[in-house]
Amino acid sequence: MRADWQRLKARGNLALRRLQPRATILLITLLLTGCNSSEVPVYTTQFPAFGTAVDLSIVGIQRERAAAAAADIERDLLFFDQALYADNAGRMLRMNERLASGEPFAVPPSLLPLLTQSQALFRLSDGLFNPALGRFTRLWGLDRSNPQSNPPPSQAAIDALLAVQPSMDDLDLKDIELKSGNPAVQLDFDPVSTAYAMDLAIQALRAQSVRSALINIGGNVRAIGSRSGRAWRLPVPRASGTGVIGIVDVSGDVSLFTASSQDRNFVYQGELYHSVIDPRTGRPAEAAASATVLFEGDALTAAAAANALMIAGSEDWPGIAGRMGIRYALLIDRLGRVQMTPAMAGLIELLDTKAEQIIRVPEEDEPRSTP
Template identity: 70%
Template sequence: MRAEARAALLLLLAALIAGCGSGEVPVYTTQFPAFGTRVDLSIVGIQRERAADAAANVERDFSFFDQVLRGHRAEHMLRINQQLPTGEPFVVPPSFIPLLTRSQTLFSASDGLFNPAMGRFFQLWGLDRPDPAADSPPDAAAVDALLAVRPTMSDLELDGIELRSDNPAVQLNFDAVATAYAMDLAVEALRAQAVRNAMINVGGDVRAIGSRSGRAWRLPVPRASGSGVIGMLDASGDASLFTASAQRRNFRHRDQLYHAVLDPRTGRPACGVLSATVLYQGDGLTAAAAAHALMIAGPEDWPRIAGRMGIDHVLLIDEDGRLQMTPAMADLITLLDTKAEQVIRSPLEPAS
């Protein structure tokens, strides 16, 4: 018995030593559909069973937000947008309030360029659907008539859980940031389950926390065409990488591309920038809102908006194919296309 006990003890010690010496950190990866694309989720540093449970919770949350936030048939949006034109206060789901209040803050920070209150413009252009149904642009007079009443996030009044608007033209559309908000809430849920290292990739937009086995996450920056990668960058800690692009939702009419990054100042697709990518050390909602605001700001004004929103890492690809970057982004990114002209511009400090 003593010999058997010694043998068992030696086997146990050998297993422990081998485990300690391997240096292997468990990595759990999975995929599931949501928001009209594929979601890739990686969880590092916890046992497979716990990681699988955490991933299942993330998948359920994504499915929920896909149904209630995205597109012209989203449950929450339908009910809210039916009530807003009445001008009367109505109760909104408590889970919706953080998205609303944060969006109002980002609307102000972006000088009104990020404006989820312009849902009627998306409807008018036929860009409120994942696959735009429009085959021609709307009548210019209809766009200008809606522009004259200028629906904005400042037209909304929130009192506790009651919401109202004094502008009947306000219609909410959070498609630009719905995935970012879902990713932020997924990160909160993962942290609550003691997950400290994870990455979520939704159609090229990334939300990451911690690291991959002690190494920075390697994040791809998409080309303006939407196919392929223009560069790679490393990020760790708490990072969000989001891109606004003319290629993500659009339709073509008479060789002219009409896309879903609408300029609230004109009621028409933003001009001058093909894509805008933002890396933000923090939440995805800010990064996604900033990417859209910078694309709308255009090739000349984007440094001012970046400064107002506190965004240090920016890469814009303008209509001439130039790569306009902040110094911080230029230092961080490894470009795969080294022939493109580069323009380095610093964010402007907001006026006091």
Template identity: 85%
Template sequence: MRANRCPQPAPRWPTLRTLQTRMLQLRTLQRASVLLLITALAVACNTTEVPVYTTQFPAFGTAVDLSIVGIQRERAEAAATDVEHDLLFFDRALYRDSSGRMLRMNERLASGEPFAAPPSLLPLLTHSQALFQLSEGLFNPALGRFTRLWGLDHARPQSNPPPSQAAIDALLAVQPRMDDLYLDGIQLQSDNPAVQLDFDPVATAYAMDAAIDALRAQAVRSALINIGGDVRAIGSRSGRAWRLPVPRASGTGVIGIVDVSGDISLFTASTKHRNFVYQGKVYHSVIDPRTGRPADDVASVTVLYEGDALTAAAAANALMIAGAEDWPRIAGRMGIRYALLIDNLGRLQMTPAMAQLIELLDTKAEQIIRVPEEDEPITTP
């Protein structure tokens, strides 16, 4: 016996309104899918590593490390070649052991007669005179006769006895200073025959500034130049801060790290730069113009400056000469916010801005916070 079947309803075809609604839903879904795909591609592009080109070449008696960020390799290679040429040019022009140009310029200055200064060095001369005034004469590239007197005019000075006090006093009596130079257009002369220019403490800084200017002219927005631990940088490394090591006073190892980006320069002056040892005492090339002797109560000074390397290098030398007591006043005059001084007792004297920025690896050293233009230190445990 057959079971009775229920009658099946007649098929219902969708109405025109229903079809339109479904088509609208499909288009909305398609648009959402396209937007999702575009978003995914954008995220993938943003997370793709920005190209970083790195190279190394010799200049100024050491290795130069160069990083260029964010441009195609062919352009980066061409820009790096230009930087190398620029640095080698200033190596020959300024580096003490090889510069016939500086030798000739000093001979002409001693004559007292005006002469045409090399155009490539005119910004260095004018900026150095301004820094001489800001530092109250502590940064004084006119002291070349003192470095020669001490035998510090070579990359590897000999371990000879220091000069006599009489010889030092004879040079102090004539006081060679940067304001003994007179620049009229490109005509340069001096009325003090004791003036002998020695730009060794800032030669690499000036060269790096010129190289960064050249990179900017080629639309490079992020780059870093490192010469012997001194750094000139612009921009960032693929959107991340540059991590820069701050050297120990011994010249070996790192005492801290600073994370920075933008237009910055990091320079260190220390007793380890161009020195010799005689009877157990270190004699170095950071000469105090007030005494004619190497600065003697500071082991090193590191300056981070938001701007040109020449100012950073000059300030590091000036603060080292100013010494453990007076450096905050000179820092204030020179507009230095970030400075770390390591005195002969191993204490870390810092500006508040540097104390906040630096990641110290040696947390056991005594820290003293010194505010520029103020005398009262704040000692921290």
């Protein structure tokens, strides 16, 4: 186990050196702007996982304890990188093979919470967040970290999968035993793998009496507490994936996640195809360019909601946001307009003041405290 981790770390360090340094420096600068760490100890580190740089800040404990906790977090994130995110992730391959057989099998304990919460989020999102669509991502060639620029699948192939409607409701989970009556079900947790790993990392830090910490993976953030008594400053990315459209200042228990057409994609004959698949059409979502969710709680809910809102698009996202309990949301539609909930509009510091802004109220919106 130790040798496997060392190999993963060495491989990741090479990947980290290949990252674009300017984007990383910009992100760290934004996070640290206006903060004075002289009064309360702040331990910061960076390491590679999930195909990008992970930035970790631990506040308020001695450096030796923080360094030991950070090493544990790095090891755990690399484990989930290989289990859920990496191309041909072993655990997911074995689970999908067993699901296709229709026979029950024992689920690894580390993945049980992911399954149960994903089923609940699937239902809250009216089925728009659907990790059972792995056969669609494979059909499109989007099941690998660097998709090839190949022709899109035929409509006949898409329709054949739509006819059998793989969904999270096809999973029968009893205690630790899982099976599926639909052989078309293939789990793909890529949209939420980092979120789940971050939630578990925050749980581990809390168990070590850490009250303030921040984990940033590729611009998606899980945070608790504050930075030396000041709010965390979190950048909200543009739909293009380059640059920042705004900044939110938050503290407490919060998660910020963005889904966009820049997520795992390829271009073929001038058309962009990305991995946020609309389960109603079997095609990459076309109704919005990106969706960002700030959630007062776990990252898994934030990531699932961001994907669901992007799929729902400019007309229907307020209804899905309301059903999923999301008050802070920002969607960039295909016309470049910035659509926001009233709560997000009151929180965000928009840097692009020329963009047209539309305020949309989530259905069944209930008052909650601002983070």
